[in-house]
Amino acid sequence: MRHVHLDKIKSLENAPKKINIFSEKEIKMIQELYNILPEITFNKKQNVRKKPWQQNFNKELDKIYFNRLKEALGDYKMDSLKSDKGEDYYGLFHESFSPLPMHVDSGFDEETIIYKQVVTPLIGPGDTIFFKKKWYGKSTTFTIDKDELNYKPKQGQNDRSCAHLGSKEFDKEFHKKYLTHIDINNLKGLEVEFIYNWKVGETLIVDRSYIHCSSSRINGKKLGLTTFTKK
Numbered sequence: 001m002r003h004v005h006l007d008k009i010k011s012l013e014n015a016p017k018k019i020n021i022f023s024e025k026e027i028k029m030i031q032e033l034y035n036i037l038p039e040i041t042f043n044k045k046q047n048v049r050k051k052p053w054q055q056n057f058n059k060e061l062d063k064i065y066f067n068r069l070k071e072a073l074g075d076y077k078m079d080s081l082k083s084d085k086g087e088d089y090y091g092l093f094h095e096s097f098s099p100l101p102m103h104v105d106s107g108f109d110e111e112t113i114i115y116k117q118v119v120t121p122l123i124g125p126g127d128t129i130f131f132k133k134k135w136y137g138k139s140t141t142f143t144i145d146k147d148e149l150n151y152k153p154k155q156g157q158n159d160r161s162c163a164h165l166g167s168k169e170f171d172k173e174f175h176k177k178y179l180t181h182i183d184i185n186n187l188k189g190l191e192v193e194f195i196y197n198w199k200v201g202e203t204l205i206v207d208r209s210y211i212h213c214s215s216s217r218i219n220g221k222k223l224g225l226t227t228f229t230k231k
């Protein structure tokens, strides 16, 4: 697939932005919400535990979160899946014990006007690395592994692709410092746009079309909240 409303999507894009929209107390409330929410996925292969932000566990916090995002983004809609009851999830908590592979969270519906990804670190340290290259197809994991590339994704799963590759060798020093969990040949032709150095208390707003991954810098585990939005 390829997004249909490409011009509109591109017209909404801009540089990654760090903002402070939550107080210390609110960050604590979000961390506490994470603790009481039920878990849905424990992906052993990626070593990540995911919990969706379900509404009504803390109604006051639901309201605060939605409205703070609105102040930062203007009009937006949630695009982070829905519960059985058809209610929007407000985001996805991801607790990871090893770094995530390179991917894009551009969504699964070609009609959607994808907008921003909102990342709120809750336990660090950690970094998210954004590459200059953008992707306007379906949500995809980028790999050079032949078995992975042959994998037929089920509904709601990322595509696999190596179409991100170019010819230029990736920066060896940068690889050594941040990306040792990724085969350097899987980074050919990529250039780094932005390193987001996680800071609890901060929130990052970034276009959903960016190819990105976490850095190899994890101290045991890290916990973040990500919300995908659309117009």
Ligand SMILES: [Fe+2]
Pocket (backbone or CB within 6 Å): 103, 104, 105, 212
């Ligand atoms: Fe992501």
